[in-house]
Amino acid sequence: MHPFALHQPRDIAAAISLRAQSGRSDSAVEYIAGGTDMVQLLQESVRRPDQLVSLAGLLDNRIDTGAKGLRLDAGATMAEVAANPVVAADYPVIAQALLNSASPQVRNQASLGGNLLQRTRRPYFSRHGLFSAQ
Amino acid sequence: MLDPRTTLLDALREHLHLTGLKKGCGLGQCGACTVLIDGKRMKSCLWLSALAQGRDITTIEGIARGDELHPLQAAFIERDAFQCGYCTPGQIMAGVACIAEGHAGSAHEVRDWMSGNICRCGAYDHIVAAIQDTARKQGQGS
Numbered sequence: 001m002h003p004f005a006l007h008q009p010r011d012i013a014a015a016i017s018l019r020a021q022s023g024r025s026d027s028a029v030e031y032i033a034g035g036t037d038m039v040q041l042l043q044e045s046v047r048r049p050d051q052l053v054s055l056a057g058l059l060d061n062r063i064d065t066g067a068k069g070l071r072l073d074a075g076a077t078m079a080e081v082a083a084n085p086v087v088a089a090d091y092p093v094i095a096q097a098l099l100n101s102a103s104p105q106v107r108n109q110a111s112l113g114g115n116l117l118q119r120t121r122r123p124y125f126s127r128h129g130l131f132s133a134q
Numbered sequence: 135m136l137d138p139r140t141t142l143l144d145a146l147r148e149h150l151h152l153t154g155l156k157k158g159c160g161l162g163q164c165g166a167c168t169v170l171i172d173g174k175r176m177k178s179c180l181w182l183s184a185l186a187q188g189r190d191i192t193t194i195e196g197i198a199r200g201d202e203l204h205p206l207q208a209a210f211i212e213r214d215a216f217q218c219g220y221c222t223p224g225q226i227m228a229g230v231a232c233i234a235e236g237h238a239g240s241a242h243e244v245r246d247w248m249s250g251n252i253c254r255c256g257a258y259d260h261i262v263a264a265i266q267d268t269a270r271k272q273g274q275g276s
Contacts, residue, residue, distance in 0.1 A: 036162060039141065044161075104235075
C-alpha cells in the first residue's frame with residue numbers, strides 16, 4: 001500500500017476543502033467512507049493517494065420514506081436500506097438488489113454513496129501496471 | 135501510534151496479538167477475519183484501524199464465558215463443522231451474528247446469510263447444521 005496521510009475532518013466543508021486544495025491532481029487526495037471498495041483499491045495499489053480523507057460520521061444516513069417518494073442519504077449502509085420495512089414493502093426491487101449484492105458483512109459497512117461511486121470492477125482495469133504506462 | 139495503512143485485522147493480530155481471527159484473502163472475500171463492530175459483523179481486513187477508533191470490537195476470543203464455550207462454538211464441535219479450522223473463527227463470528235439477526239430460519243436462509251464466509255474444505259453442510267442447532271435452542275428456526 002502506498003503511504004498516505006489520513007485526515008478525519010470535523011465537518012463536510014473541511015472535507016471538501018481538503019480535496020479542493022489538491023487542484024488538478026485529484027488522484028492525490030481521495031475520500032474514504034465505508035471503505036469496502038477503497039481499502040481493496042489501496043491494498044492492490046490501484047489507487048495511490050498521498051492523502052486520504054475520511055467521511056466517517058459526516059454523511060447523512062437518513063432513509064426518508066415520505067409520500068413524495070424515497071430519499072436515501074449517501075451515508076446509509078446497504079444493510080440499513082435493505083432492512084428498512086418500508087423499502088422492503090414498497091420498493092422491493094431496491095431491497096432485493098441490495099440483498100443480492102456483496103455479503104452480509106460488506107453490506108453492514110458499505111455506504112450507498114460509495115457503492116454508486118465504486119471503481120470499475122474488472123481485473124484488467126484494477127491490476128496496477130499491467131496496462132498502464134507507469 | 136500505528137501507520138495509517140494498518141488494517142483493523144493487522145492491528146488485532148500483529149499488534150494486540152489476538153490471533154483468533156485469521157487473515158485469508160485480505161480483500162474482503164473470504165470472511166476469515168470476521169469480527170463484530172458495535173455488534174454488527176464486518177470484515178476487519180476492509181477497515182483501516184484508525185477509523186475503527188472508539189468502536190466496540192468483539193473477536194472470537196470474546197464470546198466464550200470463561201471456560202464455558204459459546205453455544206455456537208460447542209455446536210461446531212458437536213457437528214464436526216470444520217476440517218482444517220482456518221475459516222472457523224470467522225464462520226463462528228458470522229454465525230453468531232446470523233442467529234442474532236434472525237436469519238437462521240431454514241438451511242436455505244442460513245446459506246444465504248453465511249455467503250460472506252468461504253470454507254475451502256467444504257464443511258458447509260455441518261456449518262449450516264451447527265448454526266441451525268444453536269438457533270433452534272434459542273427458539274428460532276425449524
